[in-house]
Amino acid sequence: MSIKKQQREIRAQKQAEAEKKANQKAKLMRFTLLGVAGFAVALILFTAFRSVTMAPPSVTEIVASDHVKGNPDAPLTIVEYSDLQCPACRAQHESIQKVWAPIKGSVRFVYRHFPLTNIHPHALTAAYYSEAAAKQDKFWEMHDLMFATQTIWSGTK
Known part of the structure; x- marks a missing residue:
């Protein structure tokens, strides 16, 4: 095998490894973003649910926010x-x-x-x-x- 052919194969292997790492990093980023987005949606839904289901204070009830x-x-x-x-x-x-x-x-x-x-x-x-x-x-x-x-x-x- 010639030196140039070996160098091409080494470059191709390095490029393949770099692409593999980039793909893994992209997958991890997507997974993280989906997790954060899912948490944000769950938090918004929980807050909305609580605000709808919790009755406001009555006129006779004095609460801390008054x-x-x-x-x-x-x-x-x-x-x-x-x-x-x-x-x-x-x-x-x-x-x-x-x-x-x-x-x-x-x-x-x-x-x-x-x-x-x-x-x-x-x-x-x-x-x-x-x-x-x-x-x-x-x-x-x-x-x-x-x-x-x-x-x-x-x-x-």
């Missing part, structure tokens, strides 16, 4: 579902602010987000901002500020 102020042991609880971009909700907020000082010791006030995104495009973002403030124990300050400056940030007059 924002509460006033007397926690008060016999009267006001639960407000509100949209921070809604002008009617702002009017309701102003009414509650006017009467809050004398009644805060005898009432528990619970706030729950209810963004009407089909008519208020910034409502969900505002809710996210107020929740970010809540992480810093500043929910009520942000809540009041959002309603006070609603006409500025929402683009309504």
Whole structure:
């Protein structure tokens, strides 16, 4: 066998080994991607299933995600579902602010987000901002500020 023929065979063997390694690597990558995609789909389906099957809290049930102020042991609880971009909700907020000082010791006030995104495009973002403030124990300050400056940030007059 000539040297050139041996070199060609060695090159062909190396090329075949390289192709085999590349194919194995591609198969491993596909398998990994399919596994990750399958896990992501399962997680999304699980989350969707839980959100559909879990009942929202009732009006009488106070949960950890609620924002509460006033007397926690008060016999009267006001639960407000509100949209921070809604002008009617702002009017309701102003009414509650006017009467809050004398009644805060005898009432528990619970706030729950209810963004009407089909008519208020910034409502969900505002809710996210107020929740970010809540992480810093500043929910009520942000809540009041959002309603006070609603006409500025929402683009309504």
